[in-house]
Amino acid sequence: MTETAAPSKLVLTLSCPDQPGIVHAVSxxxxxxxxxxxxxxxxxxxxxxxxxxxxxxxxxxxxxxVEEAMADIAKRFEATWNIDDLGRPLRTIIMVSRxxxxxxxxxxxxxxxxxxxxxxxxxxxxxxxxxxxxxYGVPFLNIPVTKDTKARAEAxxxxxxxxxxxxxxxxxxxxxxxxxxxxxxxxGRIINIHHSFLPSFKGARxxxxxxxxxxxxxxxxxxxxxxxxxEGPIIEQDVTRVTHADSTPDMVSLGQDVERRVLxxxxxxxxxxxxxxxxxxxxxxxx
Numbered sequence: 001m002t003e004t005a006a007p008s009k010l011v012l013t014l015s016c017p018d019q020p021g022i023v024h025a026v027s028x029x030x031x032x033x034x035x036x037x038x039x040x041x042x043x044x045x046x047x048x049x050x051x052x053x054x055x056x057x058x059x060x061x062x063x064x065x066v067e068e069a070m071a072d073i074a075k076r077f078e079a080t081w082n083i084d085d086l087g088r089p090l091r092t093i094i095m096v097s098r099x100x101x102x103x104x105x106x107x108x109x110x111x112x113x114x115x116x117x118x119x120x121x122x123x124x125x126x127x128x129x130x131x132x133x134x135x136y137g138v139p140f141l142n143i144p145v146t147k148d149t150k151a152r153a154e155a156x157x158x159x160x161x162x163x164x165x166x167x168x169x170x171x172x173x174x175x176x177x178x179x180x181x182x183x184x185x186x187x188g189r190i191i192n193i194h195h196s197f198l199p200s201f202k203g204a205r206x207x208x209x210x211x212x213x214x215x216x217x218x219x220x221x222x223x224x225x226x227x228x229x230x231e232g233p234i235i236e237q238d239v240t241r242v243t244h245a246d247s248t249p250d251m252v253s254l255g256q257d258v259e260r261r262v263l264x265x266x267x268x269x270x271x272x273x274x275x276x277x278x279x280x281x282x283x284x285x286x287x
Contacts, residue, residue, distance in 0.1 A: 005062025
């Protein structure tokens with residue numbers, strides 16, 4: 001007796017050169033295996049000439065038949081595509097230095113099931129945030145980074161990525177620059193957060209610099225990491241207003257709150273397969 005695959009809820013993402021018939025073909029494939037489209041979003045970029053699609057599928061025959069049926073369509077349209085179980089938590093490493101506001105927020109959201117991630121480890125180049133990880137029951141690994149130990153530290157990081165089948169790295173105020181090797185191996189799978197003053201107010205004490213200049217808006221940017229420092233494709237941004245009455249500590253507090261929100265949103269969208277790369281930009285199929 002042949003076993004029947006358990007019904008599955010799936011998410012399909014696809015990008016390919018824009019041309020007629022893509023949506024019809026994908027819908028036909030899903031229908032051919034008795035699948036039901038729960039949600040579908042599409043975008044054709046006139047600048048890049050690429051078409052992007054995200055589809056949530058209720059499949060009574062499981063995942064494998066959908067993948068098999070999609071393979072020929074993907075080849076026909078020269079598509080980059082992926083099918084995953086809808087809502088599956090991504091195996092994630094969070095990297096930190098000494099500031100804990102983003103780490104605490106992400107671990108809380110994971111525990112309360114607000115984020116579809118499974119944090120397998122917190123990696124810090126300083127030991128300061130080990131108690132935060134321990135409070136949430138997540139292993140903490142201290143990997144110090146100096147000029148002399150950087151190569152060895154990154155080799156240890158990549159060993160952890162491979163041994164734990166890590167799918168996402170989140171830089172939660174990690175104050176070290178990752179090498180080109182790490183960026184390439186984890187391309188499209190490393191998310192960073194920083195204040196949105198860049199390229200202004202570089203270096204130390206950016207909020208003090210912004211306060212001295214009388215800045216009225218402060219914000220944060222979450223983006224994918226590339227070898228070009230802080231220039232990777234942007235996923236999410238937000239701002240909050242400040243006034244002349246706000247001190248530098250006030251601005252730091254407001255800025256950290258924006259950083260928490262923006263990073264959590266970017267991680268959520270990535271984990272839900274809502275972000276597709278479009279060259280130096282992203283297509284974000286937000287709800």
